[in-house]
Amino acid sequence: MKIATWNVNSIRARLPRVLAWLEARQPDVVCLQETKVVDELFPREEIEALGYAIECFGQKTYNGVAVLSRSEMTDVVRGFPNDPEDAQRRVLGVCVQGYQILNLYVVNGREVGCDAYERKLILLEDLRQMVCTRYADAERLILTGDFNVTFDDRDIYDPEAWRDRILCSVPERDALGRVMECGLADAFRHFHDEGEHYTWWDFRTRGWQRNRGLRIDHFLMSPAALDSCRSILIDRDERDGEKPSDHAPVIVDVDVASAAQ
DNA sequence: ATGGTCGCGGAGCGA
Numbered sequence: 001m002k003i004a005t006w007n008v009n010s011i012r013a014r015l016p017r018v019l020a021w022l023e024a025r026q027p028d029v030v031c032l033q034e035t036k037v038v039d040e041l042f043p044r045e046e047i048e049a050l051g052y053a054i055e056c057f058g059q060k061t062y063n064g065v066a067v068l069s070r071s072e073m074t075d076v077v078r079g080f081p082n083d084p085e086d087a088q089r090r091v092l093g094v095c096v097q098g099y100q101i102l103n104l105y106v107v108n109g110r111e112v113g114c115d116a117y118e119r120k121l122i123l124l125e126d127l128r129q130m131v132c133t134r135y136a137d138a139e140r141l142i143l144t145g146d147f148n149v150t151f152d153d154r155d156i157y158d159p160e161a162w163r164d165r166i167l168c169s170v171p172e173r174d175a176l177g178r179v180m181e182c183g184l185a186d187a188f189r190h191f192h193d194e195g196e197h198y199t200w201w202d203f204r205t206r207g208w209q210r211n212r213g214l215r216i217d218h219f220l221m222s223p224a225a226l227d228s229c230r231s232i233l234i235d236r237d238e239r240d241g242e243k244p245s246d247h248a249p250v251i252v253d254v255d256v257a258s259a260a261q
Numbered sequence: 262a263t264g265g266t267c268g269c270g271g272a273g274c275g276a
Contacts, residue, residue, distance in 0.1 A: 009276085010268055034276085036268070061269055062276095108276055116275090148276095203266040203276085246267075246276080 001071075001097055001256050003029040005217055006238075007105070007146040007200070007247035011035040011066065014245055015043050021238060022050050027251060028070045029096050031103035033146045035064035042066065057092045065092040065103050065145070075100065080126045081134065090123065091130075097256045099225065100138040102131075104145035112169045120148070124175035132182050141222040143184060146200075146247065148216050149176045151186060154195030155215035157207075167214055180220055187219040187232050187252060199234055200247045207246075208239055217250050228254045 004027040008014040011032060022030070035042065035058050042056045051070050057078045058064035067073065077093035090105040104127070109120035127143075135141055150168050153159035162168045180186075188197070198213025207213055219232060230253040239248040 013268060034268095062274085110275080205265060243267095 001029065001099075001254050002027045002251055003031070003099075003101065003142065003144070003219075003254065004235075004249050004251040005031045005033070005103070005144040005146075005219070006249035007033040007217060007245060009034050009245040009247065010037070011064075012037055012041075012043060013243070015046065017238070017241075017243065017245075019046055019050065021235075021249070022047070022052070022068075025235070025249075025251065029101065030068040031092075031101065031144050032066045032068070033064075033103070033105035034062075035066050036061060037064060055092060055094055057089045059089045063089045063105060065089060065105050067092055067094050067101070067103050069094065069096050071096050077102075077134070080123075080130060082126060082129070091127070093135075099140045099142055099254070099256075100135055102135070102141075102143045102145075104143060104147065106146060106148045108148050109166050109172065111166055112164065112171075117166070117172075120172060121175050124172070124179055128175075128179045128181075131179060131184075136182070138222065140225040140228065141184070142225050143179070143220040144218065144250075146216060147176060147218050149173060150214055150216060151176075151189070155198070157196070157198065157212045157214070162214075167216055183223055184220040185223070185226055187221045187226060187229055188215070188234075188250070190226060190229070191232050197234055198248075199250055201239060203246050208244075217247055219250065219252050225254065228256070228258050230255055 201207035
């Protein structure tokens, strides 16, 4: 079963590319972030025509997450348990083929120390709580999405320039580390040791053209989920060409049968 | 280069 994550930076602006990519890559489950659309206006028909069921949790202009799946989705969870207002649509949980999947769009944080940065740390603490309560007994647990956090220097094109800056600072890395303390592992690093594998390149600095990127989109897996994982790849081709998102998709292949025992 | 470009919505915000 192929599971993908992709920050599309507006599902409506990206729809032609997403449809072509679904046909080419044939993922079974797709976690989308920054859909930037209310659920009533989500472009369902074109995606459903390719055989996908859709769960979405969106808002106007900003944020928004959705999951596309060719298999049945159960245990749908929208938002954080301790955020009843759901002002920021950033988390959507589903269960597919025995995998509990949490699709996340973590607050960017803008700049270390500002209000948005504090909100980022709070969200990560909320996430930690959610994972170790609601998902404490999930054998095959996968957290994926745009975490807006790098793990170490290998994830950064110029580590010295980014030292202690947003997406790379110690407090946000520690907060993400606490989310993972229950036994979650960075699946990409399980398969690849070397640096210079990025998932996001800034539009503003023409980062793609200069390969100035960061690795901030992740698959964090429980031991049983990781045991079943055959491979992980960053689909760099999707960052190129006409009207790309600023993020590339990341795709894992998991063996459903092997994980079930 | 403390710049630059996107998307949304129709100015300015968020990334």
